[in-house]
Amino acid sequence: MDKTIKSIATNFGIYLGVILSSVTVIAYATNLELLTQAWLGISLFVAIIVFGIIAVSKSKSALGGYISFKEAFTAYFITVMIGILINAVISVIIFNFIDPEAAVTLKELVIEKSIEMMRNFNTPEDALADALNQMENSPSQFAISSMVQSVIIQLIIYSVIGLIISLIMKKNNEDL
Structure with a gap:
């Protein structure tokens, strides 16, 4: 694989990881409830995809406007993987050690939000009780095993x- 693609993808992955981690740290420092907000989750989801697209686009430009499917996917995947891993490591450090x-x-805030949402959907009380019991007995979402999963x-x-x-x-060079 071309070093240019890996270099570009690695750089964008680090930028993405810094942004994701910054959001986690800022939410931790200011208001934990932010981490339970759907709008934040959707925003981060979109940001991750956008960074992947930018990495593919920059790689394509660096390759003279042509990029194979494999090269495009590699640029995208490396970017996303590095960003997600950096954020996961920061989250584990904050919520397990610090x-x-x-x-x-x-976890309590997530349970409250989930129950509230289920009530809004008119979920029967027995199903609410079962869901509450399951959520309370589940391991922390920041346990290393949960984070790996x-x-x-x-x-x-x-x-x-x-x-x-x-x-x-992808755009293949027809001259080759």
Whole structure:
């Protein structure tokens, strides 16, 4: 693989990781409830995809306007993977080592939001009780095992999106 693609993707992955981590740190420092807001989750989801697209676009430019499907996907995937991993490591450090109580507080906030949303959808009380019991007995979302599982799931989801983006952005040189 061309070093240019890996270099560009790595740089954008680091930028993405810094942005995602900054949001986590700022929310932790100011208001944990921000981390339960749907608008923030959607914004970060879009930001991750945009950074992947930018990395593919910059790689394509660096390659003279042509990029294969494999090269496009590699640029996208490396960017997303690095960004997500940096944020996961920062989250583990904050919520497992620096302030484990914040993880407990955040779990309670997530449970409250989930129950509230389920009530808005007129979920039966017995189903609410079961869901509440399940959420309370689940491990912390910041436990290392939970974070590894979360990173894997995120990478799968973003990879599917990346495959579509790579298909759209690929441009083969017909002269070769």
